Amino acid sequence: MKQITKYIIKNSLKRIFLYRACLVRLRLMGVEKVFSYTLANETGVTSEQVRKDFSEFGIKGNKRGGYDINDLLEKMEKIFHRNKDHNLVLIGMGNLGLALSKYSKFVQRNMNIVATFDIDPFKQKQRSDIPVYSMDRLKEIVDRFRVKVAILAVPEISAQEVADKLIRHGIKGIVNFAPVLLKVPQDVIISNVNLCDELESVIYYVHKQIKVDGLKNLELLYKDMKY
Template sequence: MSNKSKIQRLILYRIALIHFKSMGFQRIFSYNIAGEVGVSPEQVRKDFSEFNIRGNKKAGYEISELLSNFDRIFQKDKTHHVILVGMGNIGSALANYQGFRNSGIFIKAAFDKDITRAKGDVVVPLYPLENLSNFVKSNRVKIAILAVPFEAAQSVANLLIDSGIKGIMNFTYANLRVPDDVYVKYVSLTNTLESLIFLTNQNDSEE
């Protein structure tokens, strides 16, 4: 099973634990988590064991302790700085999104070829694109959010990689060509909605 699948399961486990805690549960068993996420109890225990998370056969797991372990796994106890490139509608919205801070993620700076493109008041420092390389190197930033136009995506990605970026959250439609040691996470609201439309229409046609 790929690391990507494992990470996705861990995220779902954490969401399930938060849900159970909100309902007043203090302890939980692997089969409770498995039923919520849609995997087997054996898979839950196997994933937990890889991170040295141990339960009690009779008493299960303490939810608060599990959540603390997940905070450790996802390094939520640390501050993570990222940069944002592209200040159109999506970039401007992301720059002002306060939810990142709840996970210890801070957009340290935003960049654009034309800084006048920013929509509304921007709460993060905004710099011209030519300042990006020096900023990344001097601040040792490793992750970037990419929200530039499609035609600029690969060239900006190349600039990010040459500057030392190792992880890119890609909000463009471009299929980026990157070295093996650079990770790309593709985010497309349109593609997600199109997939849902296809699936729901397919179900309707089968009825």
């Protein structure tokens, strides 16, 4: 029943986010129309890739005319359910949890942390603007705000236990900052953010690069990276 489900966010979806960020920036600059190669240049992919990605998500442009930025962004909003607000809970108000609770970008993108939870809610309460509750009020909050997605920033030792509780109370998606592979039912979406792994990957590639003395053998190196 409960099993390891490792969902790796599709690369095409990641690219779509990239395009969107780029479109938002362009719109701010007053640009109204883009071509696939505009986006391609800005995001470091090929223009065919842009069009293929759009096609995958059912986004159409006008032949010769390219894409209308407003129209494009509107379509994306719809696809990513960005037209409505999303309520989140955050579990674990340690250093990282606290920082995440103050991360203003979430709000800017209609994602609201409605409550945070900690085993010691009183310790943190003063430092945060968002209410800090103890875990026994989880169900109440999740139900009241119809929360479907949680951010998990607890120590690794308690991550699985907390995840179980979240899922029992109806959470369907978790962004997990604890460096453990959570065992969850098949219908729960997990996205792991492992800070150490990110750093170690970079260190690994940097050392590899340094070893191939300077820029001599870049071709060889690139074969080892997925672009």
